[in-house]
Amino acid sequence: MSERHSSQLFNQGRRMTAQPYAAETDAYTARHLLVLEGLEAVRKRPGMYIGSTDSRGLMHCVWELLDNAVDEALAGYGDAIDVIVYADGSVEVRDTGRGIPVDVEPKTGLTGVEVVFTKLHAGGKFGGGAYGTSGGLHGVGASVVNALAARLDVEVDRDGATWTMSFRRGRRGIFDGPGPKAPFRPGGGLAKARRLPRKVTGTRVRFWPDPQIFLRDARIDLDALIARARQTAFLVPGLAITIRDETTAYAETFRFSGGTKDFADYLAAEAGAQTSVSGTLQLRGTGQFTETVPVLDDRGHSVPQDVIREMVVDVALRWDSGYDTVIRSFVNVVATPKGGSHVTGFERAVVKVVSDAARSARLVKDEPIVKDDVLEGLTAVVSVRFPEPQFDGQTKEVLGTPAATRIVFDVVSRGLRAFFSSTRRVDRQASRAVLEKVVAAARTRRALRAHKEAQRRKNALESAALPAKLADCRSTDASRTELFIVEGDSALGTAKLARNSEFQALLPIRGKILNVQKADLSDMLNNAECAAIIQVIGAGSGRSFSLDAVRYGKVIIMTDADVDGAHIRCLLLTLFFRYMRPLLDAGRIFAAVPPLHRIEVSGRKDPVYTYSDAELHRLLADLDRQGIRYKTPQRYKGLGEMDAAQLAETTMDPAHRVLRRMTLTDAAAAEAAFELLMGGDVVPRKEFIAASAATLDRSRIDV
Missing domain, CATH: 3.30.565.10 (Histidine kinase-like ATPase, C-terminal domain)
Structure with a gap:
């Protein structure tokens, strides 16, 4: 077959196969256009x-x-x-x-x-x-x-x-x-x-x-x-x-009468804010901008015209001691959950003014303060009102009016500068506390970056960077593993013999850890005991904490049953409450309940343990009434006085032990107690000591 004949057949076939498509295309006319009138388009x-x-x-x-x-x-x-x-x-x-x-x-x-x-x-x-x-x-x-x-x-x-x-x-x-x-x-x-x-x-x-x-x-x-x-x-x-x-x-x-200031206080309380650092600030002001809009003339025609708009800005904000940021924004009372130009202006103003104030106070030198540092613990309500705002879409989730950024920036900047430069004693103290909090957040951010590798989850084979004093378990199944935080090296030796090394890990701490209620997070990470606990748990701290990365299913505080043991337990609970709160929310923090007394009773093979003085007195009274002989009760002053079998039976063996699940209420009470007894404010502590002196039970003092 010649090349020319082949080409003719090819072209003929191509034309034949193209005909149906051409017919369909030719059939596309104006009658195929659907015109939706009025509300038909909505449906x-x-x-x-x-x-x-x-x-x-x-x-x-x-x-x-x-x-x-x-x-x-x-x-x-x-x-x-x-x-x-x-x-x-x-x-x-x-x-x-x-x-x-x-x-x-x-x-x-x-x-x-x-x-x-x-x-x-x-x-x-x-x-x-x-x-x-x-x-x-x-x-x-x-x-x-x-x-x-x-x-x-x-x-x-x-x-x-x-x-x-x-x-x-x-x-x-x-x-x-x-x-x-x-x-x-x-x-x-x-x-x-x-x-x-x-x-x-x-x-x-x-x-x-x-x-x-x-x-x-x-x-x-x-x-x-x-x-x-x-x-x-x-x-x-x-x-x-x-x-x-x-x-x-x-x-x-x-029905409320307070406006944005009361709204900010409500949001802070709803978010679980404990202590206000700055008090609640309300910043108000107005600004004008020119906008070109179409206006109907006398004949009903739309003509462009420059219109002067006035924007009313009402902002309330407060810094709290926590870490969460809550910013709610509104335009003409309509919530804008995805923010917009007014929120952009607010954030820029807050970051700039706080950064400038921190440098003026010589709290920072060349270290940059970023938005996350300033917004940490901030609760704010940003409300603007002006005619005909431009929203991105009918759902009004984002404000698009560009002028809002400049006007909100100006109003918030003026208000915050007045706050940080105020000569009133209350304002000076509050502004200084805000700056110290922001600077601490910046230090923490840099410290967390340095500790990033140490805070990642590690299994038992990857524990080269884990503390040498950790006696880890063999299992890596977080659903059954347990971490015992043990008071002192002496108790550690007995606990090693008493534990089940398959799923029970031990971490000893030396005495009382840092009081994190008064220290910032950077100091906490530099503390060997606190850093070791965070590193062993393996899930980070503060905002970066990830519950899914926790290496152990239970974290058990095992301290002596005395005043010092209770003190250490409160310190640990404060650490968990401030920096690893999801563990408490999930109910994964426990306190071991070791016995106080051991009594050998005549006719019984196993000793009897009691966990309080009242329980001991009731037991001895019952034995005396029944005429049953017993040896003088042994009082445990610490976990180190137990042998391995006794510690396993009473405190570590899941089949016999008693554990107390620590709740968020327990941790909040511990933090409140440490804020009162060891916080920076002296006056409430003095009043508490004076009011409580008459109610002191001297027999409870460990001397």
Whole structure:
């Protein structure tokens, strides 16, 4: 076959196979284009407007209605909002604001109620003067909820009457009965239900989620609703928000008067903050910026115009003795969980001012202070209010207005500089404590980097870097291994003979470890005993602590049953509480309970052990009453007085021993006791000693 003939056949085959594809392409015409009008786009792509169709998207619908009610309160109209969750799955939001306008909007010829609930990008928050600041800005909130509702009922108290209107999947109509399954007739309009005094105003919106849109397991999150109501009541002082849930009979009203300062204190307490380092600071201020926005002229045309905006900044912050950072941000009372430009300005201001203050106080030289150092233990509420903020998406999780960064930076910088340069004694002490905490965090960060390798989890074969005094176990199964922290080398010798070396490891400590209540983390890591404990446990400390990396299933404190032993146990508990708290949360810290007395009883092969003086006296009284002879009881002053068999039987053998699980309450009490007895504040210690002197039991003093 010639090359020319082959080419002709190839081209012919190529044309034949291409014909069906060409036919399909030629069939793509304008009639294939789908034009979605009005609320049809919302029902076709609900994720674009509410994020998802699960419980999160359902809650977003509730937020849209709640935000509208809050905007009325922000504008100075109404001081009460009710949110009711009904047993049939519907939700109602009631407010005492001005009420949605019921007159006719001239451009559309529709009443204000119908415009709000059926037209996208329509409302009173586009700069028309109805709202100074608001959380709803895109004009799609109420209409989106309506489009995704199997039924939506609106009642408006305004102009001396109650006006009603109902919708089904965005279309107005009349329901012949209660609930979304009642017969529905399209049509109708805004109806006057009854007369009212002209001073009575408000809006009530109840919607039933559409099962065609939302997933079957989509539910109202009551906890999220309560949290939202609480935070809104903090941010709008004087506003009462009531949450009622018919399914659980829950009802609670939230109303606060303190604003962001009280909110910061609440968040710190909720996060488990123990001691405030700085007190709560409230920084307020305003700033202006120019924004080019489209404005409607007299003929209804959109023209660009420069508008001067004013932003109100309200920030409350406090540093606590812990490590966790809690920053909550809001724009016009709407939470922005993913931050945005206002949070960026806040963080930049805090880091810069604190860094400059630390250098001015000569607490640091060339060592850099980074954001994590400054934010350690910080609780803050960052709230801004201004007209028409720019959000990234309808879900309003991120503020995008660029000017917010500069304005928040300026306000926070001025307030913090005033705090760190204040001549008031209280402010000087608090600012110095903040700087020392930040500098300590910076030292700790560098120390942790140096100790990174030592803090990694190691198994028994990789224990070259572990302390030489550790008597490790053979098993590497953390579900059954135990680490005994033993007081003194003398007890270690007996414990080595008493233990089961398959799963029980021993770490001796020399006397009383460092009081970490007064020392910073850098000093703690430089302390041989504390560093050895952290290194052996193998999971890091502070923020870097990882419970999954712990090398032992149980950590058991085994000290003598005397005052010194109790002192050492408290010191160890304070160490765990401050730097390895997840161990306490998981219930993996225990205290061995060795006996105090050993009694050999006539006629019994095994001795009897007692664990307190009261228990010993009861036992001896019973023996005397029964006429049973016994030898003089032996009093154990320390673990070293037991032989290996006795120590194993009473304290180390899982089949016979007694262990006390240490809880977070025990550790918190230990830390509080050490803060009182050994902390840096002298006055509370002096008062405690003076008040407790008369109640001292001198027989308990170990002399």
